[in-house]
Amino acid sequence: MILRYLQDRTYEEMAYILSLSIGTVKAQFFRARTQLSECILAQHSLAQETA
Numbered sequence: 001m002i003l004r005y006l007q008d009r010t011y012e013e014m015a016y017i018l019s020l021s022i023g024t025v026k027a028q029f030f031r032a033r034t035q036l037s038e039c040i041l042a043q044h045s046l047a048q049e050t051a
Contacts, residue, residue, distance in 0.1 A: 001029070001032055001033075001036070003017065003018075004029065007042075010025055011025050011029075
C-alpha cells in the first residue's frame with residue numbers, strides 16, 4: 001500500500017519492483033485493502049461500544 005499511495009506507483013511499477021505478475025499485485029492489493037477496511041470498521045465499532 002505504501003508503493004501505491006505514498007509513492008504513487010502504478011500496478012505495473014509495483015509488479016516490477018516486487019518481481020510479481022500484475023495479477024498477483026492486484027490480488028494482494030485487493031486483499032490488503034479489504035483487511036484494512038475490516039480493521040478500521042472493527043476499531044470504529046469498538047470505539048462506539050465503549051463510548
